[in-house]
Amino acid sequence: MSSRARSKPAVRPGGRSARVQQAVHAAVRELEAEQGRGALTVPAIAARAGVTPSTIYRRWGDLHELLSDVAVERLRPESPPEDHGDLRADLSAWATQFLDEMGSATGRAYLRDALLGDPDGSNAGQCSAYAAGQIEVILDRARRRGEAVPGVETVMDRVVAPMTYRILFRPDGLSPQYADDLARSVLPPAP
Amino acid sequence: MSSRARSKPAVRPGGRSARVQQAVHAAVRELEAEQGRGALTVPAIAARAGVTPSTIYRRWGDLHELLSDVAVERLRPESPPEDHGDLRADLSAWATQFLDEMGSATGRAYLRDALLGDPDGSNAGQCSAYAAGQIEVILDRARRRGEAVPGVETVMDRVVAPMTYRILFRPDGLSPQYADDLARSVLPPAP
Known part of the structure; x- marks a missing residue:
C-alpha cells in the first residue's frame, strides 16, 4: 500500500489536508507552466506551495506519486x-x-x-x-x-x-x- | 532526445558498450530476483555489475530509463x-x-x-x-x-x-x- 493510499482517507474538504493538497497541486501546475517539467522537483514544489518537502514525501511518497495525482485531477x-x-x-x-x-x-x-x-x-x-x-x-x-x-x-x-x-x-x-x-x-x- | 537514445548508436555486439549493457541488465535481474524491486538503486546495480554509477547515469540517464530497457528486453x-x-x-x-x-x-x-x-x-x-x-x-x-x-x-x-x-x-x-x-x-x- 502506498503512503498516498494510506493518507487519502484523512482528506476532508476544507480541512488542513485538503488545503495542502490544493496548494501542492497548484504549485505543480504553476511551476510546469512557467518553467517546464524539468522544474518539477519536490523542494521546488514545496517552496512554491509553502509547505516543507517532508510534508510532500509523507503524503505522496515521491514525486511520481504526486505527479500521478495531479495528472488524474487534470484528466477529470x-x-x-x-x-x-x-x-x-x-x-x-x-x-x-x-x-x-x-x-x-x-x-x-x-x-x-x-x-x-x-x-x-x-x-x-x-x-x-x-x-x-x-x-x-x-x-x-x-x-x-x-x-x-x-x-x-x-x-x-x-x-x-x-x-x-x-x-x-x-x-x-x-x-x-x-x-x-x-x-x-x-x-x-x-x- | 534522451541520453539513452544518444548513446544507443555506439552499441556494437561484443564491444565494451555491449558488455556493459549485458552486465548491467544481468545485475538488475539478479538483484530484483534476490532482493525485490526495493533493492534496485543505481549504486547497488553498479556495484553488482562491476561498473561505476556514473557509467549508468551517462548511458541511461536515470534508473527509470534503465528499468525501461530491461523491461523491453524481457518482453521480447x-x-x-x-x-x-x-x-x-x-x-x-x-x-x-x-x-x-x-x-x-x-x-x-x-x-x-x-x-x-x-x-x-x-x-x-x-x-x-x-x-x-x-x-x-x-x-x-x-x-x-x-x-x-x-x-x-x-x-x-x-x-x-x-x-x-x-x-x-x-x-x-x-x-x-x-x-x-x-x-x-x-x-x-x-x-
Missing part, C-alpha cells in the same frame, strides 16, 4: 459530453475529442504520469472510470431517445482501448478519421 | 507463437497466453517500466512491435493454409489493445474467456 472531465442529438454523432464527437486531447504531448504525459506514480493502480482505474462515465452519459441519452445502444464495456474495448493503446505505444498516424471509424464500429446495425 | 518473445493448425486456435492461444503473462504482477510491472523510463517513446513502440510481429507470424501461417485473415492492425485494435488497456487501467475480472472472446471477434465470418 469538466462537463458532460456534448449532445449532438444521436448516438453516432455523440460517440464520434467524444472519440475524436478524446484522441485529440489525450494524443497531444500534454495528454500523453498526463496518461503516463497517471500510470507511473500509481503503485496500487487506483489512479489508472480512476482515469478509466472517467472515460466510462462519459460514455455512460452518451449511452443513457441514446437509450432515452429510443436508440439501440451497445454496452459500455464494448465501447471501452472497441473505442477507448485502441485509442489509449495507440497513444501510449504506437502514436504514429493517428487521425480524427481513426477515432470516427472506431466509434462507428460499435453502432448497432441499422434496423 | 523468445520463440514464435505455437502452431495449432488453424487461425482460430492460434489467435486464441496467443491471446490467452498474452493476457496471462502481461496480466500477472510481473508482466504489468514490465509494461509500466517500459512506458515509464521512455521519454522518446521508442521502448513502448518496441513492445507494440513485438506483439505485432507475433501476430504477423500467426496471420502468415493462416494465409499459407488458405484461410481468410484479418489485417494485423485490426488484431492490434481488437485483441492486443483491449487486453493491454485493461491490464494497465482496469485489471479486475480478466479471464482466459475474455482473451478468447476478443480473438474470436476478429475471425472472418465462416463461409
Whole structure:
C-alpha cells in the first residue's frame, strides 16, 4: 500500500489536508507552466506551495506519486459530453475529442504520469472510470431517445482501448478519421 | 532526445558498450530476483555489475530509463507463437497466453517500466512491435493454409489493445474467456 493510499482517507474538504493538497497541486501546475517539467522537483514544489518537502514525501511518497495525482485531477472531465442529438454523432464527437486531447504531448504525459506514480493502480482505474462515465452519459441519452445502444464495456474495448493503446505505444498516424471509424464500429446495425 | 537514445548508436555486439549493457541488465535481474524491486538503486546495480554509477547515469540517464530497457528486453518473445493448425486456435492461444503473462504482477510491472523510463517513446513502440510481429507470424501461417485473415492492425485494435488497456487501467475480472472472446471477434465470418 502506498503512503498516498494510506493518507487519502484523512482528506476532508476544507480541512488542513485538503488545503495542502490544493496548494501542492497548484504549485505543480504553476511551476510546469512557467518553467517546464524539468522544474518539477519536490523542494521546488514545496517552496512554491509553502509547505516543507517532508510534508510532500509523507503524503505522496515521491514525486511520481504526486505527479500521478495531479495528472488524474487534470484528466477529470469538466462537463458532460456534448449532445449532438444521436448516438453516432455523440460517440464520434467524444472519440475524436478524446484522441485529440489525450494524443497531444500534454495528454500523453498526463496518461503516463497517471500510470507511473500509481503503485496500487487506483489512479489508472480512476482515469478509466472517467472515460466510462462519459460514455455512460452518451449511452443513457441514446437509450432515452429510443436508440439501440451497445454496452459500455464494448465501447471501452472497441473505442477507448485502441485509442489509449495507440497513444501510449504506437502514436504514429493517428487521425480524427481513426477515432470516427472506431466509434462507428460499435453502432448497432441499422434496423 | 534522451541520453539513452544518444548513446544507443555506439552499441556494437561484443564491444565494451555491449558488455556493459549485458552486465548491467544481468545485475538488475539478479538483484530484483534476490532482493525485490526495493533493492534496485543505481549504486547497488553498479556495484553488482562491476561498473561505476556514473557509467549508468551517462548511458541511461536515470534508473527509470534503465528499468525501461530491461523491461523491453524481457518482453521480447523468445520463440514464435505455437502452431495449432488453424487461425482460430492460434489467435486464441496467443491471446490467452498474452493476457496471462502481461496480466500477472510481473508482466504489468514490465509494461509500466517500459512506458515509464521512455521519454522518446521508442521502448513502448518496441513492445507494440513485438506483439505485432507475433501476430504477423500467426496471420502468415493462416494465409499459407488458405484461410481468410484479418489485417494485423485490426488484431492490434481488437485483441492486443483491449487486453493491454485493461491490464494497465482496469485489471479486475480478466479471464482466459475474455482473451478468447476478443480473438474470436476478429475471425472472418465462416463461409
